[in-house]
Amino acid sequence: MSMIRGENLSFSYPSSYDTIFENVDFQIDTDWKLGFIGRNGRGKTTFLNLLLGKYEYRGKIHASVQFDYFPYAVSDKNRLTTDILSEVCPFAEEWELLRELSYLEVREDVLWRPFVTLSNGEQTKVLLAALFLNSGHFLLIDEPTNHLDMKARGIVSDYLKRKKGFILASHDRCFLDGCVDHILSINRSNIEVQSGNFSTWFANFQRQQEFERNQNVKLKKNIDAMQKAAQRTSVWSERIEVSKYGNGPIDRGYIGHKSAKMMKRSKSIEVRQQRAIEEKSRLLKNSETVEALKINPLFYFADTLVTFSDVVPIFDGKEVCQPISFEVKQGERIALDGNNGSGKTSLLKLILGRQIEYQGVISVGSGLKLSYVPQDTSTLNGSLSLFIETNKIDESLFKAILRKMDFSRVQFEKKIEDFSEGQKKKVLIAKSLCEQAHLYVWDEPLNYIDIYSRMQIEKLIKEFYPTMIFVEHDRAFRNTIATKSIQLTVK
The missing domain is CATH 3.40.50.300 (P-loop containing nucleotide triphosphate hydrolases)
Incomplete structure (x- = not known):
């Protein structure tokens, strides 16, 4: 050791x-x-x-x-x-x-x-x-x-x-x-x-943060009370000191002693107040603020958005998986499950209309608006301003979402290729959250994304109920979000 x-x-x-x-x-x-x-x-x-x-x-x-x-x-x-x-x-x-x-x-x-x-x-x-x-x-x-x-x-x-x-x-x-x-x-x-x-x-981190929040409130009240007490004591001390010089017979020694005592009390309160301020400054330095995100899913006029009937993606002339049949209905959050290479990403791309060889029948609803988060972030480069312009998204909303996902303002000045992998993925998710869609198609959206942001996205989906079809191997996310799983079996 x-x-x-x-x-x-x-x-x-x-x-x-x-x-x-x-x-x-x-x-x-x-x-x-x-x-x-x-x-x-x-x-x-x-x-x-x-x-x-x-x-x-x-x-x-x-x-x-x-x-x-x-x-x-x-x-x-x-x-x-x-x-x-x-x-x-x-x-x-x-x-x-x-x-x-x-x-x-x-x-x-x-x-x-x-x-x-x-x-x-x-x-x-x-x-x-x-x-x-x-x-x-x-x-x-x-x-x-x-x-x-x-x-x-x-x-x-x-x-x-x-x-x-x-x-x-x-x-x-x-x-x-x-x-x-x-x-x-x-x-x-x-x-x-x-x-x-x-x-x-x-669990320990949450308990510590709750203790520090309570302690922070308590200290704030104590500091406010001590500030007012110090001000009152200081005023009283000054009035007593002034009274030494009034008319008539006055015991100036007694008054001076009383004034000094009040000043000492005032200084003692100030010292206690400063200690409380120092203690307060040590609290909540590691606090993680996770603001609520929003999404505006569109309601489709029909109950069924997408239908797969005996669909099999084909690569190099070979069938990737066993024929698969299922429907994506309004309000469902469908997780595609299967080993790597079983065709999960291919099925998502078929919904998007990508040119992939396949057998079977795919029916995508007329006028269906889609929002897509791809696995790959390697194509992201240039400034955020260029990304916003290219994708025609609302700049204020997009940056507000990124701020809520723990982006500092200084990040907005960097090139996207200089972001961490998790930050790049957040750019793609923020874009999707800006888009009003009937169906959100997310392919391994959580790769590289930190735990707090994962929980934040889980809470968002549970609150707004977007219709989704996604691939994600994070078991905790899957268990929280998916309303149904579709199993793909390698051929």
Whole structure:
């Protein structure tokens, strides 16, 4: 067992608009399974890169372990998987690798296939298996779930539960609860480490915030009362002092003593007031404000919006899944379920009228207005102003939504390509929320999005009941939002 410690850690990018970290301290046991959480743009990936020594910073980081990072950068994906994994973990025996793959339910024949032919989920699993075979290393795992379907997330979570000595950055609440024993959180003003899983941390955080809110109200009342008392005492003291110089026989010594006593009381109140103000200033520095979002779904004139009858997407002349039949009705929120490669995204694109080969019959209602959130954010670039103009959306409404999703005003001045991945996804969701539509078609909308924003979107959907068809592997979101699930089975 050893420790990773940070002292007075401060960092900002040379061309950055704001400081990422300022004088933060932390201490991590290298045997812990750490879940790493924080709102988008707070610096989770930056923090991992600081541990890796990629950036210059102020302060100190003490560590006696070597760090490995996932996702591992594979230079040539056309090479055999076994050759790539030999590069990742050069001292591991083949039997050890096969053992790890069996835990992750990966067939051993993937080792003898070119890496590029593996699915995204298989690539994630084999690289994690190899990285954990580097004995004595501490693994930094950055958002591994974005290429994993729901079943694969369960398998990887169970696998990580077997391990120790890692930091796992993820926004999937169920995934974190299944495999971590500590939470490392980047808050508004500091970095904290707590024992327990995400649910434990979140309950503690809410209790702490409620205590601080109550304490804040109490201190505010005390400060107001002390301010008034100090003012009264000061006025009385001045009046008594003035009375020493009136006409007639006066005991000036007694009056002076009484005046000094009143002044002392006034100073005592001022000291107590200042202490209360200082205590109040320490409260709610990490408070997360989550404002309610709004959406304006349109009501369609017919009960059925879309009908699929024995539909099968086709790629390279091959049928992707078993024929699927279902209807999207007014007010439903349909989750498409199935392993990666089962055609979920293809079905969404068929609703949008994209040119994809398929068999069967798709009927989309006449005049149906759609709002689409794609998986991919790689096409986002340029300024927000250009994005707004290109997509013909209301600028005030769009920026108001982003502000509610924890965008600072300074973010509006940056280029979109400089946003974090979660912030890019929020741009796409904010656009969709600006659009009045009969049907909202969302393809993995929560990839990279922080936990608070996920809860915020859940609350929005539960309040406004938009008709939706979506793909999402976050189990907590699915359980909260979906009114029906459609299972796709690979052919």
